[in-house]
Amino acid sequence: xxxxxxxxxxxxxxxxxxxxxxxxxxxxxxxxxxxxxxxxxxxxxxxxxxxxxxxxxxxxxxxxxxxxxxxxxxxxxxxxxxxxxxxxxxxxxxxxxxxxxxxxxxxxxxxxxxxxxxxxxxxxxxxxxxxxxxxxxxxxxxxxxxxxxxxxxxxxxxxxxxxxxxxxxxxxxxxxxxxxxxxxxxxxxxxxxxxxxxxxxxxxxxxxxxxxxxxxxxxxxxxxxxxxxxxxxxxxxxxxxxxxxxxx
Ligand code: NAP
Numbered sequence: 059x060x061x062x063x064x065x066x067x068x069x070x071x072x073x074x075x076x077x078x079x080x081x082x083x084x085x086x087x088x089x090x091x092x093x094x095x096x097x098x099x100x101x102x103x104x105x106x107x108x109x110x111x112x113x114x115x116x117x118x119x120x121x122x123x124x125x126x127x128x129x130x131x132x133x134x135x136x137x138x139x140x141x142x143x144x145x146x147x148x149x150x151x152x153x154x155x156x157x158x159x160x161x162x163x164x165x166x167x168x169x170x171x172x173x174x175x176x177x178x179x180x181x182x183x184x185x186x187x188x189x190x191x192x193x194x195x196x197x198x199x200x201x202x203x204x205x206x207x208x209x210x211x212x213x214x215x216x217x218x219x220x221x222x223x224x225x226x227x228x229x230x231x232x233x234x235x236x237x238x239x240x241x242x243x244x245x246x247x248x249x250x251x252x253x254x255x256x257x258x259x260x261x262x263x264x265x266x267x268x269x270x271x272x273x274x275x276x277x278x279x280x281x282x283x284x285x286x287x288x289x290x291x292x293x294x295x296x297x298x299x300x301x302x303x304x305x306x
Contacts (some may be wrong), residue, residue, distance in 0.1 A: 066140045067286065068133065069093040070123050070180055071150030075103040075249030076199060079279035080147050081105060085112040087283055089145065092136040094121035096150070115140060123150045123176030126183075133183045142191060145286040146184045148177045148221075149199045153251060155210045166213045173217035177224060185228065189235040194288040196239040198225045199278075202301050205243055218243070222297050229295035238294040240285050245301025248272040268303035 067084045071077035072093025078101070081091050085108065095102050095118060102118035109116035115137070137143060151173045154165035177198050188194030203211050204218025222241050229239040246252055246263050252272065255263065263273045264270060282302050284290055299305060 065089045065144040066136075066142065067091045067145040067147065068136060068143050068180070068184060069123075069147045069149060069218075069284040071095065071148075072118060073098045075104065075149075075251060076244070076247060076275045077147075077149035078105060079275035080149055080282050082108065083241060083276070083279040084145065084147075084286070085109060085114050085116055087287065088112075088138045089116065090115040091117070092132075092140060093118050094123065094132060094150070096120065096122055114123065122172075123148075123179060124171040126175075126179045129176075129179040130183045133180070134240045139189065142187060143184050144188075144194055146180060146188075146194070146196045147199070147258065147282055147286070148180050148197075150176050151199065151201075151216050151217075151251075153211065155214070157210050158212045160199055161213065169218075170215040170217050173214065174220040174224070177221055181224075183229060185232060185237065188237050192236040194237045195290075196225070196228065196237065197282050197285050198239070198241045199282075200225075200241045200243045202243050202245045202296065202299060202305050205297065206305060207301070225297070226295050233294055238290070240290075240293060240295070241297045242281055242285070243297055243299045243301070244273060244278050244279065245299070245304045246272040247275060249275055249280055266304055267301075268306060273300060273302055 067089040072081045073095035081093050111196045122129045172233050200221040201218040203215040207215045225241040
């Protein structure tokens with residue numbers, strides 16, 4: 059397959075932030091894109107219309123990635139409508155921050171169910187077909203919190219560390235079938251997810267970043283678009299940090 063062949067990509071959490079920027083970047087690169095989201099129908103419909111700008115189909119479906127049956131049905135319908143999946147990007151994610159001693163079971167469960175089980179559900183449903191076709195690329199969005207841990211985010215850090223182990227295991231399982239699986243670990247990226255930070259916390263965060271700014275969703279999306287492209291044909295099992303140097 060060459061980069062000029064029409065291809066099909068699946069993106070979770072595509073209605074906002076990094077997922078939305080990824081939908082746009084993949085559409086720009088010639089993919090038909092199916093994305094899912096949890097609640098924001100208006101954002102989804104607006105994004106779908108952008109497919110016309112790129113001459114591809116962008117289609118959004120309300121699917122909770124924590125719901126295995128809903129994910130399976132969504133992927134089946136997508137493949138019937140757009141064709142077999144060439145690329146899968148799991149960007150759906152949530153935070154429920156609290157110091158561990160104050161964390162309640164719901165905060166733990168919701169984050170693990172969405173961030174980690176969600177990745178399992180999507181890959182479980184999508185990867186077997188890719189293996190049969192002996193081609194495909196998966197990018198799972200982790201976080202620097204999954205590499206180094208982040209105070210008040212034991213739940214989130216555990217889910218994002220889980221994604222790294224999951225991605226590396228899957229890369230080993232599927233490499234000989236021609237599938238590449240990578241994880242991207244962003245630092246602070248200016249999306250709704252970090253919009254809740256107060257001014258003081260934001261200033262402190264930026265001061266700790268050597269490049270002295272937060273990243274943009276588009277910068278992460280460009281890395282994802284590179285990883286699913288043939289230009290990254292020899293990259294698998296990698297955890298690529300995109301963090302302005304905050305972890306140096
Ligand atoms: P965001 O702006 O809050 O957007 C999250 C997206 O995920 C939305 O489209 C949301 O849909 C969707 N979503 C949430 N729960 C879902 C569920 N259960 N099922 C399906 N879709 C769901 O987040 P973001 O900042 O772009 O983050 C994207 C990914 O990057 C996440 O995995 C996050 O952990 C990771 N990340 C972000 C940062 C950062 O600084 N922003 C840093 C490191 C890693 P609705 O709008 O419909 O709810």
